[in-house]
Amino acid sequence: MAALLSRFFSRAADILWPRTCAIEGCPRVSDRPGRHVCSTCFASLPFHEAGGACSVCGALVMAEARHSFVCEACRLDPPAFEFARSAVFYREPVDRLIQDFKYRKASWLCDDLVDLLEGAVRAKLSFHDIDVVMPVPLHPRRLQERGYNQSALLARALARRINRRADEKSLVRTRDTEHQARLSGEERRKNLKDAFEVSSPGLVRGRIVLLVDDIMTSGTTLSECARPLLAAGATSVWCATVARAVLTGAAG
Ligand SMILES: [Zn+2]
Ligand SMILES: [Zn+2]
Known part of the structure; x- marks a missing residue:
């Protein structure tokens, strides 16, 4: 009933306040119910697929890769994670959407971004096996500064759509680390070493955990999150991000 009502209000709002597409320069009104990116722009986003990919980290390789290819x-x-998959490349126009969502409180973009995330999870992972969906946590001080954790918003919405439990509490960030973007590969790892902990191992033991973040760059952040989850008894840790940055980009 709640879902039906919410769909009704979303449709009514679409008629009363038509939304101009969130992609810069697009004059169209969004024709996707309750969404802010129009169907034409959505279809032409830089999807992270085609060609071969590493079966572990999902990085695309130039040549056609075998199913079991490892980069x-x-x-x-x-x-430490078993798989990582992403929906789109972190470049125009996705980068601006994610920055608005992450730093400028554009929470209204959540459903558009989760459309991408959900598409990647359904197409690239055997999502029926996932037990619990967790966001990459922010340090409490960062959370207080920003007011929200963008990854938690994504994880919560994705969990609802694939009908799984969202757990925003069990994985915690115990150290406030430097921004990853300025650091080299080795420095990224040192910077994040022991930065994450599992507060309630009982909720993790024997589970397949899907970790969710907005961007993956080197994969160091996701791997450092996977370590304590596996140490706490998780069966496996899989990762899904909206976007994939080719190194030298934003956060890890
Ligand atoms: Zn558009
Ligand atoms: Zn790889």
Whole structure:
């Protein structure tokens, strides 16, 4: 009933206050119910697919890869997570949407971003096996500054759509770390070492955990989050991000 009502109000709001597409330069009114990116712009976003990909981190490789292909980075230094997959490349126009969502309180973009996330999770992971969805946590001080954790908004909405439990409490950030963007690969790892902890191992033990974040760059953040979850007894940790930045980009 609640979902029906919310759909009704969303449709009514669409008629009363038509939304101009959130993509800069697009004059169209969004034709996707309750969404802010029109269907034409949505279809032409830089989707992270085609060609072969690493079966672990999901990085795209130039050549057609076999199903079991593992990239050099994952072979030399295997991440703690089992899989990581992303929906789109972190570049125009997705970068601006994510920055608005992350830093400028544009929570109204959540459903558009979760459309991307959900598409990637359904297409690229056997999502029926996922037990619990968790966001990459913010340190409490950062959370207080920003007022919200953008990854928690994504995780909560995704969990609802795939009908799984969202857990925003069990994984915690115990150290406020420096911004990853300025650091090299080795520095990123040192910076994040032991930055995350599991507060309630009982909720994690024996579960397949899906970790959610907005952007993946090197995968270091996701891998450092996966470590304490596995140490607490999680069966496996999978990761999904809205966007994938090619290194030298934003956060880890
Ligand atoms: Zn548009
Ligand atoms: Zn890889």
